[in-house]
Amino acid sequence: MRISKLFTKTRREVPADEVARNSQLLIRAGFLHKEMAGVYAFLPLGLRVLENVKQIIRQEMNALGGQEVAMTVLQPKELFEKTDRWDDKKVDNWFKTKLVNGSELGMGLTHEEPIVDMLADNISSYKDLPVLVYQIQTKFRNEMRAQAGLLRGREFMMKDMYSFARNQREHEEIYERTADAYNRIFEQLGIGNITYRTYADGGIFTSRFSDEFQMISKIGEDTIFVDKERNIAINQEVINDNRLSDKNIDISKLEKHKAIEVGNIFSLESKYTDALGVYYTDEDGSQQKIIAGCYGIGVSRLVGALAEHFADDKGLIWPENIAPAKIYLISVGNISSVISQADLLYNRLTNSGIQVLYDDRQQRPGEKFADADLMGIPFRIVVSERTIQSGKYELKKRTDKESIYLDIDEILTTLS
């Protein structure tokens, strides 16, 4: 895409009402627009990043056998009354609304109830199980405070998967396979080495066990103790002597870190299936409980966490597989030979299926370089009078200090 056609503008000044680095950078780079605290619109480049993250998650969910659906935002009160999660005293972050006739509705903050209710029409026999259903959809939570940019949204994008198994053993197998898939997702996103499966409490969601996936970050709201050798961690909140001995953890050997919760997985036992009266019939005709799990990833929160982590004082630094483009192409000056060379390179790269942001504006070179850095595009290519004379283009990685000089075929070989 040509930057001259892109409607978003970068800005040098930090937005006055943003305190979080992720939203400061994403707004300055033109990726986000703030609607209100905790509510952000995704502009074209931000939407590309969001979609790239979604796609990595979707592929792993599909590989698990997950079937994608899209449940609704509007939720009937009656469904959540059955599980005692309607009352604001029980769940304190509902957004609620009303039909014209006065009936109260909730705006989906999680979807255990509607998913189980929907499955009641589709599951009856042991042959119908196990089932894994997921969605990547907008959720709403009425947070008292929302100052952390994409890290704590009132409206946010979430992947939530739900599993339904015939028994505890089958459930645990799915639970562990999903934990492995989560590790693969965070690896693909470039944060595998700082993200730990973390033993945690399930809060309101479960009576039994749960794991969080915590990404080490100075600005994290959680505190975890990391066992690097075993590649696991424990949330400070749940540490007590029993648990430490249960899990065979020697706390003195662990590293203490602040961390951002980027995913979580819960065992729900049969809490929701029982409450909504959904059972299955076994081989011998007897009625059995369905053992459920739920598996969340905060997709927009992840975009925020990645923006926090992959950044320097010049701006964002996207990993290649989630960047909104691979190359930021800059033409220096208005000489026609430079423009026609840059146009040519833009066409060659684009035709090779490489995504390019082509800065064809009549801006000063310094501004173009600053924007390339701010937007965090992995590679920068410069076309100037000098590069034309040498027959080589200047290629620099966002993370490198030095440029290298390559001809057009070498560039295509390097970047394809």
Added chain:
Amino acid sequence: MRISKLFTKTRREVPADEVARNSQLLIRAGFLHKEMAGVYAFLPLGLRVLENVKQIIRQEMNALGGQEVAMTVLQPKELFEKTDRWDDKKVDNWFKTKLVNGSELGMGLTHEEPIVDMLADNISSYKDLPVLVYQIQTKFRNEMRAQAGLLRGREFMMKDMYSFARNQREHEEIYERTADAYNRIFEQLGIGNITYRTYADGGIFTSRFSDEFQMISKIGEDTIFVDKERNIAINQEVINDNRLSDKNIDISKLEKHKAIEVGNIFSLESKYTDALGVYYTDEDGSQQKIIAGCYGIGVSRLVGALAEHFADDKGLIWPENIAPAKIYLISVGNISSVISQADLLYNRLTNSGIQVLYDDRQQRPGEKFADADLMGIPFRIVVSERTIQSGKYELKKRTDKESIYLDIDEILTTLS
């Protein structure tokens, strides 16, 4: 995908609380789940159809130069007060909610205000225009009645594009190019021959002119008069002598039809940009009004309209480019040679990039045939003892009465 793994089930009986044929069929085929009147979840096969329709629309919007964004559902009251569209007496189908601190919020029913407000940060000069921005996003309208399945949703999927031009001439050029893109979209969806650009009133949205795209349908809520020769129509609501003479229409020569509004395009003049104080600076430094347009397509409504139109007494009949799969593959009987042949064909087709629903269940053949018809998959292939003996598979189009018999290579050639 193997039907034995698909969690959704088809049903023979019509859902008791559904009066519309589109949602009756889509629920029976396992494409939709009803959350409440006018609020439907998309199950795996329904979601595929929805995504296919989105993709056709997205490509045309991108070809126009539209830049995709994702605005938010939650909307601040203040923004809509500026255009006098907050008061329920002015706009009577808001869903509203509240922050914990009591501030009122609206749930997006249209996005002129937030889009214009967001552009205010990005547009200042004539060089920044024209701009086309679009999104494909969930909208909410608090309809008094919602009995028409996907045709009138309280929560629904909409594509809305907004254009911003330097002057009326530039606006009209965009408006006409978009109307042409709409015609191409409806052609690709197989309803080009029954969908007419229709002269209409703009209701609350505009003071000037607008067009609807009306698809002829017995269950349509609108009445239009079609000029087949000129490939246009006029909505009955706006017919008066002046207009007829203005548009040079002889009503006696037109065909009267019921129709479903599947799209609309509006000229907004500078109503919203003025109200929100967004202007641009011209070449000579003077401040100028920005002329806007908005362009809607009810994406989930379209899925409903297509389900209504492409159906017979056996079920749905999807056009190939939006069907959830191209082939419904049926194995007849449990003989191992049949199963291994069907497995082989499934793998060959899938490896060729063809989407297949493989009915590998131990159901009676009659049930499998009925499900293939109900789901409306374009091609049905049967593998049975008889087909194995003949070395040819039975291929039938959903719309044909007769089967043809082809070997595996002929099938691949025919369907690739």
